Amino acid sequence: MTTAEKRHVLITGASSGIGLEAAKILLARGDALTVLCRNAERADATRAALSDSVQTCIADLADLKSVAQAIEPLLQNHMPFDALVLNAGLQYAGHGSPRWSAQGVELTFAVNHLAHQLLAERLKDHTRAIVITASEVHNPSTGGGRVGLPAGLGAMEGLHQGPGAPMVDAESRFNADKAYKDSKLCNLLMAQEIHRQRPGMPVVAWSPGLVIPRTSGGFFRNSRQANPLGQALFGFVARDVLRLTESVERAGELLVKLINEQLRQPGFSYWSNGLLGPGRHQLKPTEPSEEANDREKATMLWTWSSELIKSVLTPSDRLSK
Numbered sequence: 001m002t003t004a005e006k007r008h009v010l011i012t013g014a015s016s017g018i019g020l021e022a023a024k025i026l027l028a029r030g031d032a033l034t035v036l037c038r039n040a041e042r043a044d045a046t047r048a049a050l051s052d053s054v055q056t057c058i059a060d061l062a063d064l065k066s067v068a069q070a071i072e073p074l075l076q077n078h079m080p081f082d083a084l085v086l087n088a089g090l091q092y093a094g095h096g097s098p099r100w101s102a103q104g105v106e107l108t109f110a111v112n113h114l115a116h117q118l119l120a121e122r123l124k125d126h127t128r129a130i131v132i133t134a135s136e137v138h139n140p141s142t143g144g145g146r147v148g149l150p151a152g153l154g155a156m157e158g159l160h161q162g163p164g165a166p167m168v169d170a171e172s173r174f175n176a177d178k179a180y181k182d183s184k185l186c187n188l189l190m191a192q193e194i195h196r197q198r199p200g201m202p203v204v205a206w207s208p209g210l211v212i213p214r215t216s217g218g219f220f221r222n223s224r225q226a227n228p229l230g231q232a233l234f235g236f237v238a239r240d241v242l243r244l245t246e247s248v249e250r251a252g253e254l255l256v257k258l259i260n261e262q263l264r265q266p267g268f269s270y271w272s273n274g275l276l277g278p279g280r281h282q283l284k285p286t287e288p289s290e291e292a293n294d295r296e297k298a299t300m301l302w303t304w305s306s307e308l309i310k311s312v313l314t315p316s317d318r319l320s321k
């Protein structure tokens with residue numbers, strides 16, 4: 001590590017998984033951390049797992065009102081953050097019907113994209129860099145992106161339909177796996193748009209690779225509810241037989257590596273922790289999918305997401321705009 005100065009990092013999704021591992025390393029390095037957690041219980045557990053020096057702040061990403069309320073004190077109490085790390089995410093692959101956010105927006109899109117757009121919109125002028133955890137499945141020509149229905153936002157009519165739209169393209173029937181891929185495509189497009197708006201700021205999107213911890217929690221916990229045996233078999237084969245997975249600890253290290261090295265590199269970059277062979281990965285700059293490179297679409301997604309957020313929040317929720 002070359003930079004020794006203490007930084008202040010604001011991160012989502014550091015109560016478990018990749019974000020938690022990254023947070024441990026950042027703390028050991030001496031950085032100050034503010035972690036957004038969905039509720040007080042998760043905030044307590046996060047401080048217990050990390051340190052009492054960690055600031056936690058309640059923001060349920062499935063409730064835009066809760067996110068908006070969290071932003072105001074962040075703006076008032078802090079100097080600019082050195083990095084805003086938008087890492088939280090969920091998926092319900094294997095479930096047949098949609099779940100909804102507090103505002104009635106399809107949950108995968110609401111948590112993975114919309115809540116993060118609200119944070120980015122309000123905080124992008126108060127942070128020196130943004131790092132977004134996306135996924136290679138946003139790209140239909142990658143190994144993960146090829147399995148199942150491909151990512152694709154179409155004309156994004158679902159954004160105009162607003163609450164109650166099961167899919168962003170408003171054409172496909174609800175498919176939880178595609179909803180996840182679409183949300184990760186949104187992560188890439190949002191990164192491109194932030195870069196257009198703030199060209200001098202480092203904006204890093206990255207893909208950690210497939211991470212399946214042995215614990216009962218982790219990213220596949222919701223999918224496991226739908227298909228316990230299938231998911232157990234998938235986890236065992238992918239992780240222990242074919243060795244296609246990255247460890248959660250290593251994925252956390254990679255997130256910190258990107259924060260350390262890219263914080264001083266203005267401009268947009270996308271990094272993928274690609275699989276070289278069994279048990280071997282390499283993090284390297286990668287071209288996003290064609291759709292993720294569509295700058296016009298990136299601006300439309302930002303604008304329409306912003307309108308959707310406004311339409312479901314009351315004026316008092318939007319105070320800090």
Ligand SMILES: NC(=O)c1ccc[n+]([C@@H]2O[C@H](COP(=O)([O-])OP(=O)(O)OC[C@H]3O[C@@H](n4cnc5c(N)ncnc54)[C@H](OP(=O)(O)O)[C@@H]3O)[C@@H](O)[C@H]2O)c1
Pocket residue numbers: 012013014015016017018019036037038042059060061062063087088089090111133134135136207208209210211212217218219220
């Ligand atoms: N694991 C993989 O194979 C993989 C592959 C590619 C990309 N990714 C991406 O990597 C990121 C981190 O995933 P992970 O593997 O570390 O999964 P994880 O262990 O399930 O962690 C997800 C994090 O998001 C938080 N979160 C979810 N819903 C939330 C909500 N409503 N409000 C606040 N926080 C919420 C979780 O909080 P709780 O602890 O309270 O649940 C947790 O801290 C995600 O963006 C995911 O899309 C993962």
